[in-house]
Amino acid sequence: MEISRHWRLRKxxxxxxxxxxxxxxxxxxPPRDxxxxxxLEAKQTYTFxxxxxxxxxxxxxxxxxxxxxxxPYVVALIQLDEGPxxxxxxxxxxxxxxxxxxxxxxxxxxxxxxxxxxGLILYGYKFRPVLERALAE
Amino acid sequence: xxxIVIAGIGMTPVGEHWATSLRELALEAIxxxxxxxxxxxxxxxxxxxxxxxxxxxxxxxxPLVADFAGFRGVEAATVEAGGASGGMALxxxxxxxxxxxxDAALAVGVEKATxxxxxxxxxxxxxxxxxxxxxxxGVTPAxxxxxxxxxxxxxTGAPREAFAAFPLLAHQNAVGNPYAMxxxxxxxxxxxxxxxxxxxxxxxxxxxxxxxxxxxxxARRDALPPQTAQPLVKIAGFGVAxxxxxxxxxxxxxxxAAVRRSVEAACRRAGCTPAEVDFFELYDxxxxxxxxxxxxxxxxxxxxxxxxxxxxxxxxxxxxxxLTMGGLKARGNPGxxxxxxxxxxxxxxxxxxxxxxxxxxxxRGLVQSLSGPASLAVTTVLEAV
Ligand SMILES: [Zn+2]
Numbered sequence: 001m002e003i004s005r006h007w008r009l010r011k012x013x014x015x016x017x018x019x020x021x022x023x024x025x026x027x028x029x030p031p032r033d034x035x036x037x038x039x040l041e042a043k044q045t046y047t048f049x050x051x052x053x054x055x056x057x058x059x060x061x062x063x064x065x066x067x068x069x070x071x072p073y074v075v076a077l078i079q080l081d082e083g084p085x086x087x088x089x090x091x092x093x094x095x096x097x098x099x100x101x102x103x104x105x106x107x108x109x110x111x112x113x114x115x116x117x118x119g120l121i122l123y124g125y126k127f128r129p130v131l132e133r134a135l136a137e
Numbered sequence: 138x139x140x141i142v143i144a145g146i147g148m149t150p151v152g153e154h155w156a157t158s159l160r161e162l163a164l165e166a167i168x169x170x171x172x173x174x175x176x177x178x179x180x181x182x183x184x185x186x187x188x189x190x191x192x193x194x195x196x197x198x199x200p201l202v203a204d205f206a207g208f209r210g211v212e213a214a215t216v217e218a219g220g221a222s223g224g225m226a227l228x229x230x231x232x233x234x235x236x237x238x239x240d241a242a243l244a245v246g247v248e249k250a251t252x253x254x255x256x257x258x259x260x261x262x263x264x265x266x267x268x269x270x271x272x273x274x275g276v277t278p279a280x281x282x283x284x285x286x287x288x289x290x291x292x293t294g295a296p297r298e299a300f301a302a303f304p305l306l307a308h309q310n311a312v313g314n315p316y317a318m319x320x321x322x323x324x325x326x327x328x329x330x331x332x333x334x335x336x337x338x339x340x341x342x343x344x345x346x347x348x349x350x351x352x353x354x355x356a357r358r359d360a361l362p363p364q365t366a367q368p369l370v371k372i373a374g375f376g377v378a379x380x381x382x383x384x385x386x387x388x389x390x391x392x393x394a395a396v397r398r399s400v401e402a403a404c405r406r407a408g409c410t411p412a413e414v415d416f417f418e419l420y421d422x423x424x425x426x427x428x429x430x431x432x433x434x435x436x437x438x439x440x441x442x443x444x445x446x447x448x449x450x451x452x453x454x455x456x457x458x459x460l461t462m463g464g465l466k467a468r469g470n471p472g473x474x475x476x477x478x479x480x481x482x483x484x485x486x487x488x489x490x491x492x493x494x495x496x497x498x499x500x501r502g503l504v505q506s507l508s509g510p511a512s513l514a515v516t517t518v519l520e521a522v
């Protein structure tokens with residue numbers, strides 16, 4: 001596992017830290033330093049709330065080596081409430097079948113291990129359904 | 138400026154070549170291409186390859202292949218642009234000749250997918266994605282295509298069964314291609330029974346990564362020997378356009394904008410409209426790409442590309458034949474070589490050498506390779522001279 005690489009990404013993985021464009025106000029995740037909407041520099045930090053909705057989803061049954069032990073797992077395209085979209089696994093689904101517009105929230109979970117290379121575990125964001133009770137409040 | 142022509146092509150059969158190495162596969166295709174035109178040697182060699190650094194622990198593929206093929210004193214480099222590597226190697230060869238720097242340049246594509254098997258190949262395939270924000274979530278190209286397919290069905294109302302048309306057409310056409318991996322027509326009932334890869338995408342919705350090599354020799358027409366054995370095909374137009382690498386970064390998830398831009402640019406250069414091509418070799422890495430490409434290229438209204446599969450329009454005697462030699466699905470998808478197989482197959486059509494799959498009076502073809510979901514689109518208009 002490339003330790004410095006994963007350390008470098010910790011703010012994105014654990015806190016959904018992205019950027020906001022000081023010129024047009026667009027919120028960006030992942031951070032990309034150049035705003036794709038207006039083309040100007042966008043290096044101002046913005047931390048996303050972590051809530052959004054499911055746009056599309058799939059159950060992955062044939063996994064790459066690093067994820068083989070988790071298969072099958074559910075991957076979704078999620079639209080964050082502040083605008084940008086990202087790809088992430090869904091978790092804590094229970095018997096719930098995902099649907100377009102399903103409200104979800106970010107949680108920190110184990111993404112994968114290094115499969116006994118050094119016993120390291122990689123953590124990062126996944127999304128779970130927002131509990132109905134929480135929605136009602 | 139003299140016309141820029143394709144003077145020679147060569148292909149190996151696509152499949153599982155356990156006994157043949159990366160360099161040997163490349164050499165076989167190169168020898169065939171050079172053999173087609175006596176007395177013309179390339180001064181530049183561009184080698185398209187996607188996975189050798191991961192699957193074969195071999196980088197520096199361009200210089201390796203040029204050396205193994207016996208070239209000395211030529212320029213040589215690897216060209217890598219994901220699934221569009223082959224298209225971009227042809228682009229490099231074309232630009233080298235068009236600039237006047239060289240008289241002839243060779244584009245070679247080679248992939249050796251079977252040096253590893255199973256999950257290792259899935260891992261290698263996933264390296265074309267955004268490693269930090271897609272692959273680390275367990276996403277592979279097939280998982281990404283499944284997300285696109287699910288969303289396409291949701292937004293357009295296309296029924297799940299409609300996607301069968303494209304792999305079935307590919308398999309039907311591969312029967313007549315001696316280089317194809319699967320030369321067997323498939324029944325629709327079989328399509329609906331195969332293993333699910335990533336719902337709703339099944340095994341037949343994804344083209345198989347395989348071994349193979351293809352070579353295309355590009356030259357200035359006035360640099361050719363006075364007599365050439367093969368009919369000439371010219372490169373009439375080229376268009377290349379990119380888009381966001383990750384699908385989730387698209388503002389419009391169902392618009393393959395790079396397809397549209399590259400088709401428009403290539404046709405403008407060739408002085409034709411997309412409606413004036415006799416066939417379209419498109420990039421069917423996943424069945425859902427086919428309607429999205431047809432829509433973006435202007436052959437179908439938005440959201441209705443899937444309906445073309447329900448008619449005879451796309452068959453060999455239809456109004457817009459596609460995948461005429463089996464496409465990626467049934468010819469097989471030899472990664473970096475794929476874009477050059479597409480070109481070589483189009484050349485066969487334009488020379489009148491496509492055998493049982495010959496499109497009558499084919500004079501102009503559109504050829505397009507993609508990196509990912511049209512993160513890069515490379516489009517060429519080829520014409521019989
Ligand atoms: Zn901006």
